[in-house]
Amino acid sequence: MNSAAPSAVPTRTRVDACPGALQMHPAADGGLARVRVPGGSLRAVQLEALAAAARELGNGLLELTSRGNVQLRGLPVGAEAELGDRLAAAGLLPSATHERIRNVLASGLSGRTAGGPVDVRPWAAALDAGLCADPSLADLPGRYLATLDDGRGDVAGLGGDVGLLALSPTSVALLLAGADSGLRTRPEDAVTLALAATRAFLAERDAQGTGAWRLAELTDGPARVTARLLDRRNGHVCDPGVVEVPAPPVNGPVGALPQLDGRTALAALVPLGVLSAAQAELLAGLAAEVEVTPWRTVVVPDLAEDAVDDAAVDLHRSGMVFDEASPWLQVSTCAGRPGCARSLADVRADATAAVIGGTLPAGGARQHWVGCERRCGRPQGHAVDVVATPTGYRIGNSRVED
Template structure:
């Protein structure tokens, strides 16, 4: 590993000017990377059935490099796909219900509170919002124009995903009172439980209308001039004094958690966010549904008491992390070499070596290792950037 050099440079926080429409990869519109085609499969709310997980695992093994990459938006990526396999991948995904719309597939980015409706925390079950929002989005042809970076967050009130930089979001303030977030801040607009999703969909349309009015190709609400306020001003509804949006936790939950029904959810971090096909199939054998989280972890819920220990041991043996003191809760990387031609280093191998030798820079603080200045996959919130340069890694404390 190259030795880190220290710097006090802060990353640029000015909203970028977009001079082109976004080219975010999808399941059909793949990205050509140095290690083959890359497909991104949108997973609204991070929820996958066991059958869908099996289909993805088989696709990763048959068509890709044998891994499913977890993204910071709870989506999945397949890498190393051979050119020409897109149609086959698309057919497999469609058969599994993972590609319900060709036109809207890249716009289906949504995060929901982890274990919502299962653990008794929060005011509502946010998973219902995910289903309704995704159906409403796909039913509106105009919303196919949403950029592939557009993100919706659905927070049941526990405050885990509202601070993750959504373009639109719902935050439950009480069982019957919901705040609309726009560009990551409270718009002041309020809705009841049943009409909250309609308000979120209206906010997505208002983003497109404001973007057109500004003659912009912005990918995110915050890239528009006065974006959050101007988008909110286009919406009707009751308003209240604005509340502070809870900051996102720097690390997600990990370990075993008891559900309200007495069963157990296991939450395991996947180092480097690289879930193997074998790991995915093991999970699919133990539960009917999993939830991917924005912290590169997977929730394996609904485990009966007599299956929890065996499942935890089996997943631990595959490399999943259940210890909240593990450095893998705080270390993320971009793809780096050999997958990305821009990369100046094999950042994954270097990060693995630094964890193994206990030589993580910045005192082991939450850190994101990248192969170049683009800093792909950088998590939201306070994070130290470990940036590859021709002279080794530069450490930037954000």
Template sequence: MLAAMSSALSSASSQATAVSRDRGDACPGTLRLHAADDGALARVRIPGGVLGVVQAEALADAARRLGDGDLHLTSRGNVQLRGLRDGCGAELAGLLDAAGLLPSPAHERVRNIVASPLSGLDGRGLRDVRPWLSALDAALCASDGTRELSGRFLFALDDGRGDVTGLGADVTVRAAGDDDALVALGSTDDAWRVAAGEAARAALLAAEAFLGVGRESGERAWRVDELAVPARVLTRAVDRRLSEAGVAHVKERTDTPRADGPPPGLVGDALCVHVPLGRLTGPQWRELTHVAALTRDAELRLTPWRGVVVPVGGLDTTETADALDRLSAAGLVTDAASPWPRVGACIGRPGCGKSHADVRADAAGSLSAAGRSPLPLYWSGCERRCGHPRGERIDLVAVPEGGYRLSVGAPGGPARTTVLTDPSDLATALAAITP
């Protein structure tokens, strides 16, 4: 039931940053490959991170036949295939299409949807968001207008626990009480309350309103927070689209909960593993798909925190314990005390020609010190900081002259920085910039 309350949205988001886009969006996809130093790169959108076993096997087959054999998880729960050989685009598209991973070639780069990965599995969420996920993905692929969205535009579907609300999505849908949903745009804390059954349609209408405002204003913005127009302009456009579509809605200010992603181990009716630096080898992927194939749902859920959730419905206690042991033996993180979930890195050398260091080797070599850090660490090969996650953390950015610049933001003040010339001295450098 819609709440009987309403307040005007703020005139502008305090976090919005206008950005002028004077070129087209070059974000890679399945049909638009990116040339990297280690070969071509494809980014396969996996809405909600949900993969059936057959689809998972198709991705592994593509990586083995056409690429480096590994599957690289992104901070949006998608999969990258790297080291692809020249001229393999048509074959890759054919493999993925046959597995149902390319439902609409015209929309393949805009199917960016993250969803609470434990939804329906641990009893914590207010509702299972899977119906929203299926409806939104179908609506995206059926809309001619959404083909104009950039490959960076992001939808988030939160089951009420607050895990994906902090990922900086352009359109966030969060389950609310009384069988409602809250739909928010960009970084604002304001939202439209709609009936839960209208959530997916409302999210699509909000995205189409963003596109319409961009066209009318002449803005070439890829993300909602990049629009250089007063927030009320976008607000009115969304209101108008919702009303014209017959979607009842009420504007209100929200206090959005914040929660972390799933910890490694057995959580409710799911096995959760973390993938060190997001890189899954062929044997690790086979172990995951083997475990998934034994379960009732026969699916994997890739998370925005570079992890994998396997629903274990249909397995008894002994079978679940055996599956967890197998995944641990394969080199996947199943222990919540591991420091690996607190460490991230871009691809670095040799895969990226712009990187000044082999950041992954340096991150792995200093894992012990990272485990004692008060904040998560992210290693970047250059100032672009590709794949950098949101949230407070310590940044290690490789510099051209060698070594790293460490920095951590100080609440209400300037960032503290220091220099790390040798990764083996990480513990000393961390002590210099953290309380």
């Protein structure tokens, strides 16, 4: 099947097994549920609901994923029903049929801090609603990813199947498989075009008769999806000039970030992306809304000047990091032992010991520790792999997987 595809592109013979909230993955430490957070925005009550679910149903921890989603682990068999009820009540599960495909990354602090000409928060809500409203889109693979970049260049390069990149207050580029398609639209028509591109991805996948998980896995995927869009009117025009998609940052910003309205956003790194229920409850008590990012950070926006210091002290005391020079910013890991049966090591414990002991390998460069060659959760951009082997850790990027 798909013999014309480049050899580096995998041929999929099975449906993707990405976990969801209702489709748990049976990990070695119990059920693993992934809760999608389109656009990264969580209301305080939603964060409290996640914290309560982690504490009462799981192992008491929330994991921040490289796609800006949240995972619960250690769930007992059959916990899906109660977890689903809790998430639905909190507005975190608007569609049981579409829950796994709601992978939407949006520029951090869009509309709040300087950096992009468009506020993409309305796009995130509209795209999520549009995805859930179309029954045919329930067939999208769980690997599907949309990126909504307000022009600051933080998420456009994170490997989306479909992406929007604001070029100016009046022009938006459509990205396909992370590259410029040449199609342009107005901000008010951008979500319509992104949804059309998503449908065209599915239609092209059907036409090619493949089980592709990603648009890039289709033969000439971006060109053929673009051709399908040109057959229809979706408010777009063609631009002969191609824009270069910005490379994503390896880390998100940390510290106090001034907002356009005079208030302050506090961005904190969560070491290894593992947030305790108590930390989540602390965050929920600080603001009406919290952003989670693909860089293992959480952002508390809209803080008044006199609230910033106390919030920062409380978050720091809870274990979050505001120092840009901290070695914690250089390290991410997969789950490792005991959560993953394939793992050859407890990578989180080993990485933590290396940070605390000042013994990070590779000169302390940005690094991703993994328990086996699958290298799950590897960040986009440059990072050195630290791979567990039967005889210890091997440092180097001899093989990279999506």
